Amino acid sequence: MPVETWLYFIIGFMILGSIAALELTDLLSAVVAMGMVGLGLAIAFLLLQAPDLALVQFVIEILSVIILIVMLRSTNQRWEEEKEPPAMSILKMAFVAVAMIASLPLFLGLPQFGQPLLEVSSHYLAEGLRETGSPNLLTAIILDYRVYDTLGEAIVIFVSVIGVMTIFRNKRKGGTGNGS
Amino acid sequence: MIYSMCFMLFLVGLYGVLIKRNIIKIILSVGIMGYAINLFLILIAYQEGSDFPILTPAETSKAMVDPLPQALVLTSIVIELSTTALLVALAIKIYQRYHTFDIRKIRRLRG
Incomplete structure (x- = not known):
């Protein structure tokens, strides 16, 4: 399989993992999901021929998960109780969607994937x-x-x-x- | 196409920063945005069918990927860890003072 297919898979995995990290109400699970996203990024670096970066990302990700778990431990907060009111969150999601659509033409000006400057x-x-x-x-x-x-x-x-x-x-x- | 998927990852982080009220979730969202930026720079650097930028004694005449973004992203990854550590320290301090992670409740001043 070409590299690009693998990359679509890995980036899709990372998007799902980060949505899980943001939407889970259990903060410990959210931190673990975040670690998953970072390790996915390490694999993406390996696929993109950057082994040094993959090693650094691997170590740094484990360290940052440890730091976040230490924070959860020292504050004894396990659950996320705060919720945004639905009207505001719909408004902000609409803003994010508009940002997505408005920026799509921006990517047409970039060099093709696989042919860097x-x-x-x-x-x-x-x-x-x-x-x-x-x-x-x-x-x-x-x-x-x-x-x-x-x-x-x-x-x-x-x-x-x-x-x-x-x-x-x-x-x-x-x-x-x-x-x- | 793959760039816009990477941008979607960035927007997931932006969504978290905008919508979440819990400080831990905001720290995670900032981390996600950083991942997306790093991944985007490395995607720009990739060259089709080429090797990693380390010269081997075998002297293969294969092309190499762009080493400059990789070197700068290496710096950026390490700086991200220090940012996370500083944010976590501030969050612990806020929790000790206000006993909550809700950003709406930490407005009032306390001597």
Whole structure:
């Protein structure tokens, strides 16, 4: 079977899984359905010839499911009780449907699936090994051509770790009678 | 056609952000939107009948897929995890203060 057929199957699976994740009232099941969607994405990356991404997505997905389950555990909330009134949700679904229909012409302007525009990348593919000495061209781009991008990524992760630490430190301060 | 299916996945996430009132559901929807964007960029990069962008000693003359979007998506996946972690920390903090995940009930200020 061609890759495209498999991709239709996997993306359909991901859409169904995300609808399940949003509509289940049991929050733990919703988190598990979300993990299923992420693992489906890892398989899609494998089909699209991106093995490095598939590995990273696999690990990151498991970590994020663990983080979400830890959140459910520490707050002891298992069920979703809140419901949107039906009139509002019909209005918003209509908005989403209009967005779907209005954006369909946008996809006609894109290059055909399977024929990418290799403009900058053709240089990387041809000269990457000679200029950087890395047989893995992904590593060549991440750690040589676009190294400032990776530096920015590290800064973002650092800032988010600082943010999480700050949020949880304030909790202890409030407990010692700071008046807040 | 396959791009518009990917966009449908994005719209499912948008629907969740718009309609759901529970903070956990909103975090999940933001994650779904991120997945759709990553998948879209990798779909753009795919080349028919070509190999992954790793040079092997066998020197096959096969074409390779576009490595640039893959490298940038690798960054984006990791940043998404840190976003999720920050959102979860904020949600836990909100729950400790208001004892609810309903975004309509956490409006009032509490000293």
